[in-house]
Amino acid sequence: MTEKNEDFIVVEHLKQYFPAGGHGKNKKYVQAVDDVSFTIKKGETLGLVGESGCGKTTTGRSLLRLYEPTGGRFVFDGDVIFDVEKKEYANMLPYRKRMQIVFQDPYASLDPRMTVGDIVGEAIDTHHLAKNDKERYDMIIELLRKVGLNSEHANRYPHEFSGGQRQRVGIARALAVNPDFIVCDEPISALDVSIQAQVINMFEDLQRDLGLTYLFIAHDLSVVKHISDRIGVMYLGRMVELAPANELTNTPLHPYTESLISAIPVADPIKARTNKRIVLEGDVPSPVNPPSGCRFRTRCSRATEKCAQSAPEFKELVPGHFVACHHVTLEEAQKKLAKND
Amino acid sequence: MSEEYLVNIEHEKLSFFTPAGEVKALNDVNIHLRQGEVLGIVGESGSGKSVTAYSLIGLTADPGKLISGSLYFNGHQVDQMTEKEMRKIRGNEISIIFQDPMTSLNPVYTIGNQITEVITLHTNKTKEEAKARAKELLELVGINEPEKRLKQYPHELSGGMRQRIMIAIALACEPKLLIADEPTTALDVTIQAQILELMMELKDKLGMSIIMITHDLGVVASMCDHIAVMYAGRIVEYGTTDQVFYEPKHMYTKGLIRSIPRLDTDEHQRLIPIEGTPVDMLNPPKGCPFGPRCEACMKICLKQNPPITEFDDTHYTYCWLQQKEAMERLAADSSAKSSGGGEA
Incomplete structure (x- = not known):
């Protein structure tokens, strides 16, 4: 019960696989979400970013049990919603009153x-x-x-x-x-630019007035940074980095986050001209057949033998800053953080 | 005067006659573009950005009708051309990349088929030569194993790859003008960066002009020489990229720039949205189309559309506020040369 005050939402090792053809031994799965853990405090906004197919939407939907999770544990305000290992599943009806979702496409999600x-x-x-x-x-x-x-x-x-x-x-x-927790699944990406700001402000007002907790999913990092307290970055079903919003955008530690941030076009011509983009080669691999070890290694400039052999652990390198990379060391992280402080 | 510009659109008015009524899609649109320049057209959905570009290659036929104005491309008057003449230019001298690479490739033809089609249609090359050229093009847009890709179908490729194919098709005949209609909107940011980089590289290599249609201010900031801001079928502001970003004059442009969240500030500033809803093009408001949403709206704005205010050769806007300010400034300047102009 200690979790109740500390973390409103605790997600541990969430896994969500979808069958993708094949039979018996050859049965294939799309590993949409693979071993994702995070926590959200009450009244906090956690932003989730990543490219299409990285599993950010699936994460949100699995938590609401819109899918049956393949693995992991989800504790909501001290109550276990599901624990796949122990085969504990809560009756969802009372919890539906407390957890809600806003869908991406306002054209398709209203009858x-x-x-x-x-x-x-x-x-x-x-x-x-x-x-x-x-x-x-x-x-x-x-x-x-x-x-x-x-x-x-x-x-x-x-x-x-x-x-x-x-x-x-x-x-x-x-x-x-009257929910406490809302999963906002790309709620503004289908809207015109001039309208986006209206909706973002409304989300902020509602959070302040009603004390809501958000899981804010979007692919636009500028929007996510604006609204979130902390941001998690996903790549191909895994969480690669999680840190306070400003720290993540100023001092990204994971090579993927770095290139993601540099790829965002800045709406400022002078900065845009001087900005050096880290352009990633190639495409995101298929989640049916993800690369061994670190999933980002096929596009990573720092990839070595080790990255192919074992998946890096998602660990808290500096307080509050989680990274999953073999090559980012504590010294490097501290140096970078000190420089940008 | 039309000689020095590659694209010269003058006072274009275009309407769509739909069952629900006349939609005045374009209202007095002027566009001038030189060889090798990149023009960005920004605006929200329904503001007429795509229609402007499409009318240049005759893709606004049927319910669409050119009411007045003239369109020149490379010295030829496009709006007087027959369909036969148009076909010689379309895909050859002007080509277009559409927004959605998922739907703009034909799913039942191979990639090779779709690229060579353009080449054999517009040049005298034989099938074999066309195939060799197709391979060259795939290499140019950075696709590995071109031999193999030529035999594949669109569904076998990723979104970024398909958009590269679209670019390869568009570049097949080395066009003078490339129209890119939201070329990266359907793509992820890291792929978007690849495609934008590629487009700029090819522009320098081939010396073509680009009309970049987008709603993403970030994309235009990094790519374009000039920007046209459109609202409800009108260009409300036109200027160089720096002028539009650093000295925006129209209230809509100012609003747009203010309303986007920024990645480069740490303090949490509340966003300043543009209030109201987009214009209903079937029943546009009287006077300035932005009037009902404008925070500085005056009586005259709801009665009469503002005339043009030109700041210099490249920068103009249509806003009553600028008219008034311009007049005030003139009056102030003539009476006493005191303080410089400052904007709210």
């Missing part, structure tokens, strides 16, 4: 045949949160107000809304059950 009021109200019905129709209606209007929409919107259908407004509906739906 086109339901009014916005019913979309938001569905969760209220499922969990019997309203005593009568009047109360249900009031709750819906209150939720729509919270996300910057108004009562007239309740009777409209999703197609009548713009992308930004739809995403607000998606957020209102997640808030309907």
Whole structure:
């Protein structure tokens, strides 16, 4: 029970494999998430970044049991949600009230045949949160107000809304059950630039007002840095680095994080001209047949024999800064951190 | 005057006549581009960035109609051309890379087939020569084992690889102008970096011009010489990259630059969003299209579209605020040469 005060969310060695053809001995699996561990404190935002197919979305969905996890343990506010080793699985219904998700595509994640009021109200019905129709209606209007929409919107259908407004509906739906923890799965990447800032600010306001805890998944590191307290970087199903947001972006230790950061185009012409990009060669390998040892080694400039033989351990090199790399040493990390301090 | 520019679009007005009504997709758009230059067109979805470029190669046919204006490419008036003449230019002198490499390659033809098709169509090369050229092109865009790739189908390749194939097809006839319509939006950042690097390298090698259509301000900052900012079918601001980023004049441009989160600051600053929702192009507002979302909106903005304000040869905007400021400044300058202009 000591975990209760310290870490609101504890994820240990999460594994999520999906079958990918083959039979018997030859059965193949997509190793979408392989041995990922992290913790999130109450009221904190953990950002998760990585390229498509790195398993960031799958991580979020596995925690909510939208998939059956292949391995690992997930403790939510002191309660074990699942522990695959011990075969403990919690009944999810009461926890669905506490954990919610906002999906990436506001065009696909709202039922086109339901009014916005019913979309938001569905969760209220499922969990019997309203005593009568009047109360249900009031709750819906209150939720729509919270996300910057108004009562007239309740009777409209999703197609009548713009992308930004739809995403607000998606957020209102997640808030309907008064959750503590929300998985935000690329909630702004389908929106226009001028609208993104509105939605990001709303996420921040809601967190402050309602004391929410976020797992914020996105591929855009600038956005993730803006909203997160700490950031985890994933590559091909594994977590390669995790550190406080500013430390990670200023002093990346893992070679992958370094190149990821240098690849981001800076919206500042003078800096863009002087910036030297570390351009990675080649493509991300297939997660069905990942490289042995360190999964990044096929594209890494520092890769050696050792990287092919054994997978580096994901360890806390400096307090609060986790890295999984054979070549990053404590001295190197300290030197880099001191330089950028 | 049209001689010195490779692309010269003047006062282009283009509408789509849809069942729901007339969509005025382009309103008085002017674009001038010299050989070897890179022009970035930024704006949100539906602002007319793609339509501007597509109209240059006649891809806006049917519901789309050019209302007025003229389009020149390399001295030829494109909008007067017949379809037959157009086909000689399209894919040959002007080529295009589309946003989504997943859907713009034909899934039932091999990569080799799709590249050689362009070459045999536009040159007198034999099949064998075309094949050799295709191999050369794949090497040029950095694809390993070109022999093998030529025989593969699009589904066998990754997204970044497919976009490279698209670039190879676009470059097959050494075009004078390359239109890149959100070429990296569907790709991951590390792959995006590869593709952008490749495009710039090839631009220098082949001396072509590029029109880069994107909504990513980061991409234009690193690649472009000039930037056109579009909003609701109009170019609201046009200038060199530095002018647009460091001295933005239009409120929309200012808003855009302010609203993106930055990677290079440690303090947590609240983002300043542009309020409101994008324009409904079927019922655009009266006056300045950005008026209803503009924080500095004045009475006149909702009545009349602002006239052009030119700051120098390369930098202009359409904003009433600049008009007023310009006038005030003139008045202040003439009465007493006191303080320099400072913006809010």
